[in-house]
Amino acid sequence: MKNERALISRTSMEVATALVTGGVGAAVIWGAAEHDIGWGDSGPGSGYFPFRIGILIILASLTNLVLALRRRGFANEVFVTNAQMRSVLAFGLPILGFVVLSLLLGLYVAAILYLSFVMIFQGGYRPLFAIGLAFAVAVAMRLIFPIWFKVPLLTGPIEALLGLY
Amino acid sequence: MANLDSLFHGFAVALTLQHVALMMIGVLLGILVGVLPGLGAPNGVTLLLPLTYTMDPVGAIILLTSMYWGALFGGSTTSILFNIPGEPSSVATTFDGHPMAKQGRAIQALSFAFLSAGFGAMVGVIVTTLLSGWVTSFALQFSSPEFFAVYFLAFASFVGLSGAQASKTIVSILLGFAFATVGMDTISGSLRLTFGFDELLRGISFLIVVIGLFGIGELLLTMEEGLKFEGVKAKVSLAGVMETLVRMPRYWVALVRGSLIGVWMGITPGGPTAASFMSYGLAKRFSRRREHFGTGEPEGVIAPETADHGAGTAAMLPMLALGIPGSATAAVMMGGLMIWGLNPGPMLFIERPDFVWGLIASMYIGNVVAVVLVLATVPLFASILRIPFAIIGPLIVVVCFIGAWTVGASKPDLWIALIFGVIGYVFKKLDYPIAPLVLALVLGDKAEDAFRQSMLMSQGSLNIFFSNPLVGTITTLAVILLTWPLWMSLIRRAHLLRITQPKVVE
Numbered sequence: 319m320k321n322e323r324a325l326i327s328r329t330s331m332e333v334a335t336a337l338v339t340g341g342v343g344a345a346v347i348w349g350a351a352e353h354d355i356g357w358g359d360s361g362p363g364s365g366y367f368p369f370r371i372g373i374l375i376i377l378a379s380l381t382n383l384v385l386a387l388r389r390r391g392f393a394n395e396v397f398v399t400n401a402q403m404r405s406v407l408a409f410g411l412p413i414l415g416f417v418v419l420s421l422l423l424g425l426y427v428a429a430i431l432y433l434s435f436v437m438i439f440q441g442g443y444r445p446l447f448a449i450g451l452a453f454a455v456a457v458a459m460r461l462i463f464p465i466w467f468k469v470p471l472l473t474g475p476i477e478a479l480l481g482l483y
Numbered sequence: 484m485a486n487l488d489s490l491f492h493g494f495a496v497a498l499t500l501q502h503v504a505l506m507m508i509g510v511l512l513g514i515l516v517g518v519l520p521g522l523g524a525p526n527g528v529t530l531l532l533p534l535t536y537t538m539d540p541v542g543a544i545i546l547l548t549s550m551y552w553g554a555l556f557g558g559s560t561t562s563i564l565f566n567i568p569g570e571p572s573s574v575a576t577t578f579d580g581h582p583m584a585k586q587g588r589a590i591q592a593l594s595f596a597f598l599s600a601g602f603g604a605m606v607g608v609i610v611t612t613l614l615s616g617w618v619t620s621f622a623l624q625f626s627s628p629e630f631f632a633v634y635f636l637a638f639a640s641f642v643g644l645s646g647a648q649a650s651k652t653i654v655s656i657l658l659g660f661a662f663a664t665v666g667m668d669t670i671s672g673s674l675r676l677t678f679g680f681d682e683l684l685r686g687i688s689f690l691i692v693v694i695g696l697f698g699i700g701e702l703l704l705t706m707e708e709g710l711k712f713e714g715v716k717a718k719v720s721l722a723g724v725m726e727t728l729v730r731m732p733r734y735w736v737a738l739v740r741g742s743l744i745g746v747w748m749g750i751t752p753g754g755p756t757a758a759s760f761m762s763y764g765l766a767k768r769f770s771r772r773r774e775h776f777g778t779g780e781p782e783g784v785i786a787p788e789t790a791d792h793g794a795g796t797a798a799m800l801p802m803l804a805l806g807i808p809g810s811a812t813a814a815v816m817m818g819g820l821m822i823w824g825l826n827p828g829p830m831l832f833i834e835r836p837d838f839v840w841g842l843i844a845s846m847y848i849g850n851v852v853a854v855v856l857v858l859a860t861v862p863l864f865a866s867i868l869r870i871p872f873a874i875i876g877p878l879i880v881v882v883c884f885i886g887a888w889t890v891g892a893s894k895p896d897l898w899i900a901l902i903f904g905v906i907g908y909v910f911k912k913l914d915y916p917i918a919p920l921v922l923a924l925v926l927g928d929k930a931e932d933a934f935r936q937s938m939l940m941s942q943g944s945l946n947i948f949f950s951n952p953l954v955g956t957i958t959t960l961a962v963i964l965l966t967w968p969l970w971m972s973l974i975r976r977a978h979l980l981r982i983t984q985p986k987v988v989e
Contacts, residue, residue: 328913335913339654346661349676353668361939364668364675367931368661375657381650397912402707406908409706413699413880413904417897425888429881441873455878459885467534469889 325403328395332386336379343375412436424474426456486616493840497848502545506845509546510853511860513553517569518561518864520872521702521879524554524570524795525811525921529693530886532819540823541838545845547819548799551812552604552849555755555795556857557864559596559788564589564715564865572755572791575763579776579783581715586779589717593861594727595781596788599738601854602731603789606742607749607796608846611803615832615843618804622829627936628947629954630806634930636961637752637807641919643967644753651915659920662687663927670935682895689818689924690890693811695900696917698883700907702876719861730781737766737785745793750801754810754918755794762790796846802827803839806929811918814925 346368354363386392398406412432419428430452437448463469473482496502516527528547535543558570563580576596583592625633642652665676666686677683731738741762748758766786767776776783798809799816806828808814820827825835832839867875887900910917923930941947949955 331909332913335909335915339658342658342661345678346664346676349678350664353673353675357943358671362935362943364671364673366938367934368664368675371657371660371664375654375661378650378653378657382648382654385648385650398707405709406703406707409876410703410905412877413901416880416884417901420884420888420897421894425881425885429885433877433881436877437873441871443873451874455881459881463885463889468537469533470892471885472888472892472894 323400324396324398325400326397328392328397329386331397332392333383336383336386340376340379340383343372343379346372346375348372408440412440420472422474424477425472426459427474427476429459430456486612489616489836489840490612490844492836493842493844494848496541496837496841497545497845502542502841502845503848503852505542505546506549506849506852507856509549510553510556510849510856513550513555513853514557514560514857514860514864515553515867516550517554517557517559518867519875519879520561520567520569520705521698521876522882523558523697523701524551525693525815526697526701526883526886527554528812528815528819529690529697529890530882532690532815532822533886533889535819536822540820540825540835541841543819543823544816544838544842545849547816548842548846549849549853551795551816552792552846552853553857554812555792556597556600556853559600559791560593560857560861560864561868563592563596563784564717564861565868572759572795573787574756575759575787576784576791578763578787579778579780582777582779583781583784584715584717588779589715590719590723591727591781592779592784593717593719594724594858595731595784597854597857598724598728598731599734599741599785600788600792601850602738603742603745603791603793604796604850604853605847606789607746607793608843608850610746610750610797611800611846612843615800615804615839618800619829619832622805624953625829627933627940628950629957631930631933631937632948632954632957632961633805633807634926634933635948636957636964637801637926638919638923639961639965640751640753641916641922643964644748644751645757645916645919647914647916649968651913652919655910655915655917655920656923659923660927660930662692662920663689663924664931669928669932682893685891685893687899687924688890688896689921690815691887691896691899692903692924693815693921694883694887694890695903696907696910696921697811698886699880699900699904700911700917702879702883703904703908704911705872706876717861717865719858724858734782734785737782738789740765741786741789742793745790745795746797748790749794749797749809752798752801752807752809752922753794754798755791758790758794759787763787792850796850799842799846803831803842804829808922808925811921814918814922818925 350365350369350372353365355365355369356363416428416432419431433452433455434449437443438445463471516522528550531550558568558573559576561567561569562573562576563584566577566581568574568577580592638656642649645652665683668675744762745758763786766782767773770782772780798813802808802813802817808817817827884897887896907917937947948958
């Protein structure tokens with residue numbers, strides 16, 4: 319089947335991950351180097367521990383890199399197929415949208431928009447049902463968090479406009 | 484015995500109406516997160532934690548631990564009825580539990596699972612009760628080098644005991660340590676690894692990381708697998724449960740072995756997942772009915788369940804007595820302890836005996852409550868899984884991000900949760916273990932402090948970790964565990980060489 323075609327092979331993902339973790343290691347070293355990485359007046363400086371952690375991250379990442387390239391079993395293994403990637407993105411991209419909306423409009427409005435969108439366009443539910451359910455969730459959020467547990471949630475300009483805090 | 488005395492005091496603390504009510508709420512919420520895919524024990528406890536900031540610590544810890552027990556039980560329900568492990572630690576339960584359910588023996592499978600889980604948990608609590616006094620008095624002699632050595636031992640045992648590739652476990656641990664150093668340095672007060680981003684001043688909260696790794700990451704994986712719930716209907720009847728209860732003693736070997744494995748893996752931070760697999764594997768190897776395993780053998784349900792819960796409860800012992808959590812969930816709870824202003828470790832037993840013994844007593848009661856509640860609510864929670872994933876999935880996403888917000892009311896946390904969701908997805912697919920990362924993140928500051936204090940004491944010489952028999956033994960043990968995979972591969976290679984000697988070895 320065409321859909322089952324491998325999009326990314328296991329080897330390339332192993333290599334990419336090892337490079338990224340190695341990069342994090344380098345960043346840690348770089349960040350630690352802004353501080354005292356040696357012996358300060360009061361013992362080890364604040365860069366001492368992270369600097370060494372950074373070096374170890376790079377060493378372990380290199381090991382992973384070498385092992386990934388040498389392991390023949392990985393060559394035929396698939397990290398993700400086209401079809402899998404599509405369903406991950408179909409689920410993941412709306413989450414990204416939800417985060418952006420939350421930061422702009424607050425969690426309530428974002429949750430209503432996100433839930434309605436996903437249920438109507440991906441779940442195939444009737445708009446009335448989906449929007450109704452989404453509003454019910456927002457009401458539940460309001461009851462549970464700010465009212466019962468006294469933990470306020472992120473609100474946005476729309477709540478301010480409506481006078482709901 | 485002093486421990487028994489303290490335990491009775493604990494029962495007095497735990498057995499108030501309010502605390503029993505919290506237990507029941509915790510267990511029910513726990514079953515819910517255990518049943519729902521993408522929400523597991525670590526994540527569930529994380530989501531609930533911000534709501535306990537203002538509660539009294541005893542009530543709060545009872546709520547959270549009860550949730551943990553509930554989640555462990557809930558994970559088994561879905562394993563058996565739907566062949567979908569609600570928790571990683573109940574994967575092994577699917578092997579025989581689901582076939583049993585398909586053969587119309589769902590009620591037996593569930594009863595076996597819950598009763599043996601309850602048994603494993605009881606052994607875990609009893610061991611915790613008996614050993615805590617001893618471990619604490621032992622740990623009271625510790626100073627910085629010993630503490631660092633014990634942390635080192637905990638992480639070394641991850642490398643040595645987990646099945647994952649050692650260098651991947653090491654990367655995971657080190658990344659946790661690196662993320663822990665972000666933000667304000669507790670000793671010098673300088674800002675580290677913020678790279679000019681003011682958002683990172685407060686550091687990276689382990690709670691956000693858990694929500695990302697265990698929540699969002701798990702959901703992405705679930706989506707990719709194209710989840711289908713095809714469950715087996717189960718009717719729970721008291722007679723069915725009783726019938727199973729009568730047959731339980733027949734499997735005493737599996738029960739005892741499972742408990743021992745579980746308790747061991749819980750105390751050394753191997754965790755419930757490794758324990759359940761190990762117990763299943765051993766049960767299969769030593770069973771006379773070996774060939775029936777995988778087709779619906781009760782022993783194949785009993786073995787992993789006992790170990791899973793034994794490990795879950797025993798993981799509380801090192802958390803309380805040493806300040807080293809034995810599982811990812813225990814790590815989150817330990818973080819909670821610190822947030823409530825308690826200091827996990829031996830001093831906790833002296834400063835807050837009401838808290839410690841209240842908790843331990845609540846573990847006895849909580850597990851009994853959990854067994855009863857989980858049996859009573861099987862049909863209810865099974866029906867939740869019949870709600871289509873197109874509704875449940877996005878709802879879980881919303882809950883996760885609400886959780887991420889409630890941790891610290893900070894906007895960047897939402898991004899951090901999302902980023903760790905992607906990391907969790909990739910790491911899981913590539914077999915990077917993620918529990919060590921969480922543990923390292925929780926213990927990072929304490930480990931660094933212990934290390935710096937030790938270096939200060941020794942003027943920078945690593946010899947301090949061998950300076951007395953106690954610390955020397957712990958360090959040596961840790962080094963052996965750390966290099967364990969290396970020894971094993973050397974032995975295997977030597978063995979192979981011997982076998983293939985006549986041939987030319989490439």
